[in-house]
Amino acid sequence: MAKIHVTTTVNGDAVEFLCDPEQTLLDVLRDELELTGSKEGCASGDCGACSVMLDGRLVCACLVLGAEAEGRGVETIEGMATGDELHPLQRKFLEHAALQCGVCTPGFLIAAKALLEKNPDPSETEVRYWLAGNLCRCTGYDKIVRAVLDAATEMRGS
Amino acid sequence: MATVLKTDTPAPQSPHALKWVGTRPIRPDGVDKVTGRAKFGADLILSGMLVGKVLRSPHPHARIRSIDTSKAEALPGVKAVVTHDDFHDLPSEFVPAGEMLVNYRDMVRNVMAREKALYEGHPVAAVAATSAQIARQALKLIEVDYEPLPHVIDVVEAMRDDAPVLHDDLFTAGVEPPPTKPSNVAKRVEFAIGDTEAGFAEADLVVERTFDTKPVHQGYIEPHACVASVSEDGQAELWCSTQGQFLVRSHCAKLLGMDISAIRVTASEIGGGFGGKTVVYLEPLAMALARKSHHPVKMVMSRDEVFQASGPTSGANVWVKIGATRHGRITAAEAVLKYQAGAFQGGPIQPGCMAAFAPYDLANVKVVGFDVVSNRPKVAAYRAPGAPISEFAVECVIDELAKELEIDPIEFRLENAAKEGTRAAYGPKFGPIGLIDTLRKIKESEHYRTPLGPNQGRGIASGFWFNIGGETSASINVNEDGTVTLMAGTPDIGGSRASSCLMAAEALGIDYDKVRPIIADTSSLGYTFLTGGSRATFSNGLAVNEAAQQVIKEMCARAARFWEIPADAVTWEDGMAKPAGANAGDFEPLSFAELAKMAGKTGGPIGGHAHLNAQGAGPSFGTHLVDLEVDQETGRVTILRYTVAQDAGKAVHPAYVEGQYQGGAVQGIGWALNEEYIYGPDGRLQNPGFLDYRMPVASDVPMIDTVIVEVANPRHPFGVRGVGETPIVPPMAAIANAMEQATGIRFTELPMSPPKVLKALEAANGAG
Numbered sequence: 026m027a028k029i030h031v032t033t034t035v036n037g038d039a040v041e042f043l044c045d046p047e048q049t050l051l052d053v054l055r056d057e058l059e060l061t062g063s064k065e066g067c068a069s070g071d072c073g074a075c076s077v078m079l080d081g082r083l084v085c086a087c088l089v090l091g092a093e094a095e096g097r098g099v100e101t102i103e104g105m106a107t108g109d110e111l112h113p114l115q116r117k118f119l120e121h122a123a124l125q126c127g128v129c130t131p132g133f134l135i136a137a138k139a140l141l142e143k144n145p146d147p148s149e150t151e152v153r154y155w156l157a158g159n160l161c162r163c164t165g166y167d168k169i170v171r172a173v174l175d176a177a178t179e180m181r182g183s
Numbered sequence: 184m185a186t187v188l189k190t191d192t193p194a195p196q197s198p199h200a201l202k203w204v205g206t207r208p209i210r211p212d213g214v215d216k217v218t219g220r221a222k223f224g225a226d227l228i229l230s231g232m233l234v235g236k237v238l239r240s241p242h243p244h245a246r247i248r249s250i251d252t253s254k255a256e257a258l259p260g261v262k263a264v265v266t267h268d269d270f271h272d273l274p275s276e277f278v279p280a281g282e283m284l285v286n287y288r289d290m291v292r293n294v295m296a297r298e299k300a301l302y303e304g305h306p307v308a309a310v311a312a313t314s315a316q317i318a319r320q321a322l323k324l325i326e327v328d329y330e331p332l333p334h335v336i337d338v339v340e341a342m343r344d345d346a347p348v349l350h351d352d353l354f355t356a357g358v359e360p361p362p363t364k365p366s367n368v369a370k371r372v373e374f375a376i377g378d379t380e381a382g383f384a385e386a387d388l389v390v391e392r393t394f395d396t397k398p399v400h401q402g403y404i405e406p407h408a409c410v411a412s413v414s415e416d417g418q419a420e421l422w423c424s425t426q427g428q429f430l431v432r433s434h435c436a437k438l439l440g441m442d443i444s445a446i447r448v449t450a451s452e453i454g455g456g457f458g459g460k461t462v463v464y465l466e467p468l469a470m471a472l473a474r475k476s477h478h479p480v481k482m483v484m485s486r487d488e489v490f491q492a493s494g495p496t497s498g499a500n501v502w503v504k505i506g507a508t509r510h511g512r513i514t515a516a517e518a519v520l521k522y523q524a525g526a527f528q529g530g531p532i533q534p535g536c537m538a539a540f541a542p543y544d545l546a547n548v549k550v551v552g553f554d555v556v557s558n559r560p561k562v563a564a565y566r567a568p569g570a571p572i573s574e575f576a577v578e579c580v581i582d583e584l585a586k587e588l589e590i591d592p593i594e595f596r597l598e599n600a601a602k603e604g605t606r607a608a609y610g611p612k613f614g615p616i617g618l619i620d621t622l623r624k625i626k627e628s629e630h631y632r633t634p635l636g637p638n639q640g641r642g643i644a645s646g647f648w649f650n651i652g653g654e655t656s657a658s659i660n661v662n663e664d665g666t667v668t669l670m671a672g673t674p675d676i677g678g679s680r681a682s683s684c685l686m687a688a689e690a691l692g693i694d695y696d697k698v699r700p701i702i703a704d705t706s707s708l709g710y711t712f713l714t715g716g717s718r719a720t721f722s723n724g725l726a727v728n729e730a731a732q733q734v735i736k737e738m739c740a741r742a743a744r745f746w747e748i749p750a751d752a753v754t755w756e757d758g759m760a761k762p763a764g765a766n767a768g769d770f771e772p773l774s775f776a777e778l779a780k781m782a783g784k785t786g787g788p789i790g791g792h793a794h795l796n797a798q799g800a801g802p803s804f805g806t807h808l809v810d811l812e813v814d815q816e817t818g819r820v821t822i823l824r825y826t827v828a829q830d831a832g833k834a835v836h837p838a839y840v841e842g843q844y845q846g847g848a849v850q851g852i853g854w855a856l857n858e859e860y861i862y863g864p865d866g867r868l869q870n871p872g873f874l875d876y877r878m879p880v881a882s883d884v885p886m887i888d889t890v891i892v893e894v895a896n897p898r899h900p901f902g903v904r905g906v907g908e909t910p911i912v913p914p915m916a917a918i919a920n921a922m923e924q925a926t927g928i929r930f931t932e933l934p935m936s937p938p939k940v941l942k943a944l945e946a947a948n949g950a951g
Contacts, residue, residue, distance in 0.1 A: 045316070055225075055226075056228075059228060060219070061219070061222070061223075061225075061226035061228075062218070062219015062220070063219070064223065064225075064404070064405065064454070065225065065406070065483075066404040066405065066406070066454075066486065066873075067486040067872065067873050068485060068486065069486065069872055069873070069874065071872065071873035071874050072404055072486075072873055074404055101219065102218065102219035103218070103219045105217075105218065105219075106218055111214070111217065111218075115214075115217040115218065118217050119209045119210070119213040119214070119217060120209065121838070122207070122210070122678065122836075122838035122839055122841075122842055124213075124216055124217070125455075125676065125677035125678060125839070125842055125846065126403070126404075126405070126452075126453060126454050126455045126456075126676055126677060127212075127216030127217075127221055127452065127454070128223055128403075128404050128405040128452075128454025128455060129404045129454075130216050130217055131217075131219045134217060149886075150882075152881070153881040153882040154881075154882045156880075156881040156882075157880040157881050157882040157883075158880075159880075159881070160404055160873060160878060160880060161404070161881075162401075162402045162403055162404055162455050162457070162846070162850065162878065163455055163677060163842070163846045164842055164845060164846050164849075165842075165845035165846045165847075165848055165849030165850075165879075165884065165887050166845075166849065166879075166880075166881040166884060167841075167845045167886050167887045168838070168841075168842060168845070169881070170881060170886070171886075
């Protein structure tokens with residue numbers, strides 16, 4: 026089966042890769058580009074551990090084909106910090122101890138960033154419903170929700 | 184205050200003197216985990232790496248007549264195929280694995296079916312190929328000749344005389360006379376004190392109930408994953424997501440017939456475990472494939488495979504009977520517990536029995552338990568294994584007694600609560616414990632006094648877990664600039680690097696950020712038992728403190744040598760060596776960093792290395808309070824408010840202790856309201872995915888309030904008990920008790936999912 030040649034942008038960098046027609050964007054990111062920050066928890070779009078931004082839209086990378094990235098922009102957890110500066114969400118997750126095992130954390134951070142770009146001043150309920158596509162088994166969500174609300178406050182202030 | 188320079192006994196610390204323990208710094212591994220840098224099980228990429236996949240039985244119970252792998256082996260790109268022929272049969276031998284026992288005869292059969300496939304998803308063969316596509320194709324080319332057999336799923340049905348028998352050689356242990364006929368009942372256990380018959384005769388009220396619980400999965404977000412590599416001279420390296428790299432090493436050595444020293448296991452970052460990553464599934468298969476193919480092999484489970492073939496905890500049938508006086512004093516308590524073990528014996532029946540009545544000070548107790556096999560995946564430990572099931576049933580009956588006797592449920596529990604000096608029904612006498620404190624904290628809480636609305640209910644329940652210690656090693660290496668490297672052997676599943684570094688900083692008298700930790704591989708550190716049993720922070724604290732005392736002793740000796748005074752004339756204060764006694768004030772103190780810098784000239788590198796068997800784990804008790812609302816039209820239950828009070832002994836990093844309380848409570852909410860394994864009449868699991876196995880999401884739960892009670896464990900240098908497991912014990916009963924208040928219906932079956940609640944509401948309304 027012939028591979029498909031794809032030209033795309035990942036975290037601002039021009040990237041080319043070859044992928045099988047049935048290969049998901051998640052598999053391409055992890056196996057071809059070695060960006061393993063996006064995680065596979067279910068491969069069915071139910072856990073959100075593979076959340077990435079595709080042309081500014083929050084998607085599960087396991088539900089997108091690698092070939093669909095052609096000509097588009099992909100943002101992953103690896104592109105969230107700027108130089109030495111963590112994104113305020115990353116910092117607030119650390120300050121609030123909003124992670125235990127950390128495997129769901131990249132997905133939560135990408136999803137939370139997408140929320141705050143749409144809605145800089147979400148209520149607790151809005152945060153909870155927006156993040157309902159991301160499973161965390163360790164924290165019970167309390168500290169995650171607090172970290173997102175705190176980051177939103179800080180980002181509005183700056 | 185001078186630190187006592189003895190390495191054989193822990194140095195008791197005054198809580199007021201603590202500088203680091205009890206603070207909330209950023210965890211050392213934090214940045215890696217918010218940037219995607221942290222490497223989990225599936226994240227390792229080696230050159231020339233193959234992809235391994237498992238062929239699994241579609242049948243819940245079938246004899247395997249033959250397996251033909253020749254077509255798969257002939258497929259281009261396939262580098263190795265393994266079946267049970269690649270593993271030696273092993274004799275029956277029980278060894279501890281976390282809080283459970285494993286039997287190597289069963290383990291070799293669970294990782295690869297031999298005579299029979301015993302559950303849907305039971306591995307029958309595995310392949311390694313140059314791509315995932317080829318590996319999947321190869322699985323389809325393997326021909327297995329099955330003889331399907333009648334199956335049994337339910338625990339009560341599995342105990343019947345006419346049930347299909349899974350193992351012809353399984354005879355019930357613990358009954359007299361020993362049975363002559365094999366059955367699915369692996370063993371009967373019994374714990375008893377006093378005379379329950381006499382106790383019930385003294386009771387003014389006796390309540391008895393039967394409860395049913397379903398198997399629930401640990402639900403870690405990271406599926407099992409590993410990468411194995413075996414060199415031509417038989418030396419193996421294994422990278423895997425596990426709660427215990429040393430256990431993986433010993434299990435693989437046993438199953439593959441290798442020397443322990445020939446296997447180096449590195450624990451990857453672990454994406455959740457909760458007990459489910461204390462056993463091996465893929466690791467021996469990847470090792471066998473790597474050995475056969477001479478290539479590194481990566482294996483990762485799909486989510487379906489995780490549900491079908493890795494351990495949930497037991498579903499169970501539990502009968503409880505408790506009698507009490509009209510003043511609320513319990514006179515006798517009995518329980519019969521029937522726990523599913525899955526396809527092989529060894530469910531958590533023993534701890535389930537021992538924990539059942541542990542929160543109470545009782546004179547007359549009898550608990551009987553049965554370990555029962557059926558055609559389901561072998562159960563694995565899940566957070567306080569066994570206890571949530573038995574304590575759920577007991578806490579429901581306690582609540583019913585309190586209600587009937589018109590006594591406040593907290594007062595009823597206080598009247599009967601275990602305290603220091605209470606002899607537990609399972610044997611030991613409790614030291615200082617915090618159950619009464621947690622009950623009082625809940626009673627005093629603002630939450631307990633807020634009014635409820637219509638269709639709302641409030642419930643409470645208490646819970647207990649033993650906590651364990653065990654074999655633990657730790658090393659502290661002092662670097663040339665006065666920083667230190669701390670090596671621990673317990674995979675960091677929820678912040679234990681942070682707690683270990685805090686305890687090291689405290690013991691050494693240096694800053695937290697001067698301590699950098701690693702989780703050592705099995706060839707770099709002495710044997711260390713797994714992360715489980717709420718033991719990591721407890722046991723590491725003992726080992727880290729001992730290693731730190733060695734460092735301090737050596738630093739004092741170096742200072743003495745430098746000052747040319749006797750070693751015992753040096754004391755250690757505030758992270759500095761100071762001359763003492765007759766020499767006090769004669770020399771300027773030498774700091775930790777100064778002594779580290781001069782180490783090369785004063786005798787060589789300085790380090791401390793502890794190898795011990797941690798004793799004196801302290802049990803942790805908790806009490807949970809929940810408010811909920813029942814939707815009369817849909818049967819949906821909404822958790823409105825939730826408070827956890829639990830005794831931590833000492834919270835080394837309080838934020839991660841709160842996290843354990845909150846996470847355990849929410850797992851318990853899932854267990855109570857939604858989670859269950861659903862089997863069809865064909866014996867196949869119908870909901871092996873997160874869409875249909877519904878774990879709580881952020882919009883299902885409120886904030887979880889926490890109260891950390893600290894009744895110090897006198898047998899730990901920092902007072903630590905261990906906190907991770909107790910929080911999952913009370914939620915199911917607290918919620919069932921709240922449901923009773925909201926609806927007037929006593930739910931005895933978990934989960935209390937919307938269809939079941941709606942049916943019960945309709946039945947009650949119809950009857951009314």
